[in-house]
Amino acid sequence: MKIVRRIGVPPSSRGSTSGASCPDLFELSDGNFAVIGTEATEMLEGELPADASRADYERIVVVSRETLIRAKADIPDA
Numbered sequence: 001m002k003i004v005r006r007i008g009v010p011p012s013s014r015g016s017t018s019g020a021s022c023p024d025l026f027e028l029s030d031g032n033f034a035v036i037g038t039e040a041t042e043m044l045e046g047e048l049p050a051d052a053s054r055a056d057y058e059r060i061v062v063v064s065r066e067t068l069i070r071a072k073a074d075i076p077d078a
Contacts, residue, residue: 002029008071023063025071037061 003026011022024036041060054060 001032003027003034004029005074007033007074008067013070023067025063025067035061035063037063037067 005027007025007027011024022036023038026034026036028034038061039059040062041054044060044062045054048054048060
Protein backbone atom coordinates (compact mmCIF):
# COMPACT_ATOMS: atom_id res chain seq x y z
CA MET A 1 0.00 0.00 0.00
CA LYS A 2 1.31 3.45 -0.94
CA ILE A 3 0.12 7.04 -0.80
CA VAL A 4 -1.12 7.99 -4.27
CA ARG A 5 -2.08 11.62 -3.70
CA ARG A 6 -3.07 14.24 -1.19
CA ILE A 7 -6.79 14.92 -0.93
CA GLY A 8 -7.30 18.67 -0.65
CA VAL A 9 -4.67 21.32 -0.21
CA PRO A 10 -1.38 21.10 1.71
CA PRO A 11 -1.26 22.39 5.30
CA SER A 12 0.67 25.48 4.16
CA SER A 13 -2.39 26.51 2.11
CA ARG A 14 -4.55 26.20 5.22
CA GLY A 15 -2.43 28.56 7.31
CA SER A 16 0.26 26.27 8.75
CA THR A 17 3.45 28.26 9.04
CA SER A 18 5.69 25.19 9.29
CA GLY A 19 3.57 22.68 7.33
CA ALA A 20 5.17 20.05 9.53
CA SER A 21 2.36 18.68 11.68
CA CYS A 22 -1.16 19.41 10.55
CA PRO A 23 -4.26 17.37 9.70
CA ASP A 24 -4.04 15.87 6.22
CA LEU A 25 -5.89 13.39 3.98
CA PHE A 26 -4.40 10.99 1.44
CA GLU A 27 -5.74 8.52 -1.11
CA LEU A 28 -4.00 5.14 -0.98
CA SER A 29 -3.09 2.79 -3.81
CA ASP A 30 -5.76 0.31 -2.68
CA GLY A 31 -8.50 2.98 -2.92
CA ASN A 32 -8.75 3.60 0.82
CA PHE A 33 -7.89 6.86 2.55
CA ALA A 34 -5.38 7.70 5.28
CA VAL A 35 -5.97 10.51 7.77
CA ILE A 36 -3.50 12.47 9.85
CA GLY A 37 -5.38 14.01 12.74
CA THR A 38 -5.54 14.39 16.48
CA GLU A 39 -6.05 11.08 18.31
CA ALA A 40 -9.26 11.43 20.35
CA THR A 41 -10.42 7.86 20.99
CA GLU A 42 -10.55 8.09 24.76
CA MET A 43 -12.31 11.46 24.71
CA LEU A 44 -14.95 10.56 22.08
CA GLU A 45 -15.57 6.82 22.40
CA GLY A 46 -18.27 7.35 25.02
CA GLU A 47 -19.99 9.82 22.67
CA LEU A 48 -20.45 7.31 19.84
CA PRO A 49 -24.09 6.55 18.98
CA ALA A 50 -25.45 3.16 20.00
CA ASP A 51 -25.11 1.80 16.46
CA ALA A 52 -21.42 2.76 16.12
CA SER A 53 -18.37 1.00 17.48
CA ARG A 54 -14.67 0.58 16.80
CA ALA A 55 -12.36 -2.41 16.76
CA ASP A 56 -9.37 -2.57 19.11
CA TYR A 57 -7.04 -1.66 16.23
CA GLU A 58 -9.11 1.40 15.21
CA ARG A 59 -8.81 4.91 16.60
CA ILE A 60 -11.08 7.95 16.52
CA VAL A 61 -9.19 10.77 14.82
CA VAL A 62 -10.24 14.41 14.59
CA VAL A 63 -9.42 16.59 11.58
CA SER A 64 -10.28 20.24 11.35
CA ARG A 65 -13.42 21.33 9.54
CA GLU A 66 -11.31 23.39 7.13
CA THR A 67 -9.18 20.37 6.23
CA LEU A 68 -12.21 18.30 5.27
CA ILE A 69 -14.03 21.12 3.48
CA ARG A 70 -10.92 21.98 1.43
CA ALA A 71 -10.61 18.27 0.53
CA LYS A 72 -14.23 17.86 -0.58
CA ALA A 73 -13.58 18.68 -4.23
CA ASP A 74 -10.88 15.98 -4.44
CA ILE A 75 -12.94 13.16 -2.90
CA PRO A 76 -14.27 10.86 -5.63
CA ASP A 77 -18.04 10.30 -5.90
CA ALA A 78 -17.57 6.59 -6.39
